[in-house]
Amino acid sequence: MHHLTGRRVASAFRTARRAVFAGLLLGSALTAFAQTATPVGVWQTVDDHTGQPKALVQITEGSDGTLSGKVIKGLGPTDQPGRRCTACTDERKDQPILGMTIIDGMKKTDDGWDGGHILDPENGKTYRCKMHVEDGGQKLVVRGYIGVSLLGRSQTWSRQQ
Template sequence: MTSINLRTRSVLGKTLKQAMLAGALLAAAATAFAQTDTPVGTWQTIDDHTGQPKALVQISQDADGTLSGKVIKGLGPNDQLDRRCTACTDARKDQPILGMTIINAMRKDGDGWDGGQILDPENGKLYKCKMHVEDGGQKLVVRGYIGVSLLGRSQTWIRQN
């Protein structure tokens, strides 16, 4: 009877280890899925005029559950670290674009996020903003508009890992 108990313990121990490993893998997969179902992360923006990568924007969730985004790196060929928002008319006037918060107050709304604002540091203008993820969370469609969503433009940003 002792040999059966030792064999049973061995089998149960292996089964328990396999179950724990499977649980850890499922948790990792769920975390990865959750991250692709949200704009939270780092995104490469594209220049409207050249079609070339322009900047990296880090979108994060604030303590109140809203999303905000700031420029963490310039990618353009003429991008200088000391570029400033000379066209801004609010507290960001003449502040460095690098590190600047350009998206704020975005709230979950159905399959997307809405209700916030986005700043275009090139012209200093603030726009209402809405966004949603596409392509399994690898693309973020960001729409800036005035008044109604029809009066605006959209950009597609690419998730950076």
């Protein structure tokens, strides 16, 4: 009787060990997938007031590993070809919004990308920026803020194919 109990314990131990190993493999696979989800690509932005599509922004990675994003297409009824950033106060003043870099200096962190800036061409203001991907890399949550991240606003952009 004692011998059968020992076999059952050994069998239960092997089953538990297999389950732990399978869990570790699955966890490693999910972590690897999360690390490959990147903001690099084309994203559809939204208008804060209407919630309608506003522009397409292409995010690229530079040779130094930082990310930047530029407007590659205007969308919606308010977009006019040749529209310029009249509210900008830096070197982008009166420059065409189409082709303009509005995100720069984003660096990889443990939970996303941070340390960069984002320009709102509507008001010409530049904000600190952080972002992270969600939904298997199909959504990009972009937060512009002044000072601390709590004082700002977020938008969720959709990846375009």
